[in-house]
Amino acid sequence: MRLRYPDTIRIIRVPCTGKVDLIHILRAFEKGADGVYVVGCMEGDCRFDNGNLRARKRVAQAQAILDKVGVGGERVKMFNLSSGEGPRFAEYAVEMTEKIEEMGPNPIKIAMQKAA
Amino acid sequence: MIVADKKPIEEIIDMVKGYQKILIAGCNECVTVCEAGGKKEVGVLASALRMYFMNEGKKIEVDEITLERQCDHEYLEEMRNSIDQYDAVVSLACGVGVQFMAEKYFGTPVYPGVNTCFMGVTEERGVWSERCQGCGQCILGKTAGICPISRCAKRLLNGPCGGSTQGKCEISKDLDCAWQLIIDRLKELDRLDEYEEIAPIKDWSTERAGGPRRVVREDVRQ
Numbered sequence: 301m302r303l304r305y306p307d308t309i310r311i312i313r314v315p316c317t318g319k320v321d322l323i324h325i326l327r328a329f330e331k332g333a334d335g336v337y338v339v340g341c342m343e344g345d346c347r348f349d350n351g352n353l354r355a356r357k358r359v360a361q362a363q364a365i366l367d368k369v370g371v372g373g374e375r376v377k378m379f380n381l382s383s384g385e386g387p388r389f390a391e392y393a394v395e396m397t398e399k400i401e402e403m404g405p406n407p408i409k410i411a412m413q414k415a416a
Numbered sequence: 417m418i419v420a421d422k423k424p425i426e427e428i429i430d431m432v433k434g435y436q437k438i439l440i441a442g443c444n445e446c447v448t449v450c451e452a453g454g455k456k457e458v459g460v461l462a463s464a465l466r467m468y469f470m471n472e473g474k475k476i477e478v479d480e481i482t483l484e485r486q487c488d489h490e491y492l493e494e495m496r497n498s499i500d501q502y503d504a505v506v507s508l509a510c511g512v513g514v515q516f517m518a519e520k521y522f523g524t525p526v527y528p529g530v531n532t533c534f535m536g537v538t539e540e541r542g543v544w545s546e547r548c549q550g551c552g553q554c555i556l557g558k559t560a561g562i563c564p565i566s567r568c569a570k571r572l573l574n575g576p577c578g579g580s581t582q583g584k585c586e587i588s589k590d591l592d593c594a595w596q597l598i599i600d601r602l603k604e605l606d607r608l609d610e611y612e613e614i615a616p617i618k619d620w621s622t623e624r625a626g627g628p629r630r631v632v633r634e635d636v637r638q
């Protein structure tokens with residue numbers, strides 16, 4: 301199955317979304333990422349029981365912090381799908397890209413460019 | 417352990433916004449376990465502050481360090497050579513650590529990054545509760561290992577009071593009545609006869625009521 305999804309997305313593979321820590325999400329924004337989304341397995345289907353539930357909490361923590369520092373919590377989102385759902389993976393990529401395009405660039409990136 | 421809770425980021429921003437170079441100092445012990453002030457929380461706070469100030473167009477440097485403990489000289493001394501580079505420190509240790517840092521580095525402003533709450537346990541991840549108030553005269557031997565000083569809302573020594581209902585305290589239905597717990601456990605241990613003994617008036621001078629406290633042990637002092 302060859303599916304197209306926006307080429308602005310950089311995929312970082314992790315063994316389980318439970319490996320994604322809050323600091324990883326924040327660092328991405330600090331370095332200028334415009335958005336971050338975490339794609340985990342369906343809730344209840346985690347091979348490690350609750351990796352995706354932990355990821356969901358961390359995404360929520362990141363949203364709260366990004367709102368407070370003026371970056372915007374909506375730039376982070378969690379998605380869930382099962383491993384056979386390639387088309388849905390592509391749909392989520394499009395959805396997230398459209399959302400981020402609507403929000404515009406990460407203000408940190410703009411501030412960094414100004415400061416440089 | 418000492419249980420602390422995170423301070424809201426906006427409160428921390430408000431404390432440090434006037435400085436140019438800030439150090440966030442975590443502690444590897446109690447506050448790491450209660451997920452309020454360990455290395456991870458240091459990283460998260462530092463990242464959040466950097467983003468906030470960058471977004472505000474302010475050039476503020478935020479560095480990170482996590483010490484083994486902040487309540488002992490030997491670990492705090494690790495900062496001796498670098499402390500002068502900083503205009504201020506935000507300590508994520510408990511209030512004990514914040515104060516010891518401030519005593520040691522007299523010329524550097526030190527701010528608390530957490531709210532220190534109590535001495536307690538991890539009931540489950542994300543839930544901590546109080547177990548001891550350091551009264552200085554432990555009576556757990558008489559109370560089936562359950563502390564009425566910290567767990568009874570009225571600190572009764574001969575409880576329960578009339579507000580105990582179906583095992584719950586009258587101040588909240590989510591709170592177990594400490595005296596119900598004591599009686600249940602004395603029963604379990606087949607020591608209910610001890611419940612009949614009237615506890616004498618407690619000497620509160622060893623508690624905070626007697627003023628700030630010290631323990632001096634000549635047997636180990638150098």
Ligand code: SF4
Pocket residue numbers: 418443444445446447484485486487488509510511512513514
């Ligand atoms: S400074 Fe506070 S949090 Fe750190 S080890 Fe000492 S008592 Fe525990």
Ligand code: SF4
Pocket residue numbers: 547548549550551552553554555556563564565566
């Ligand atoms: S009786 Fe005093 S020392 Fe013992 S657990 Fe209770 S408060 Fe702590």
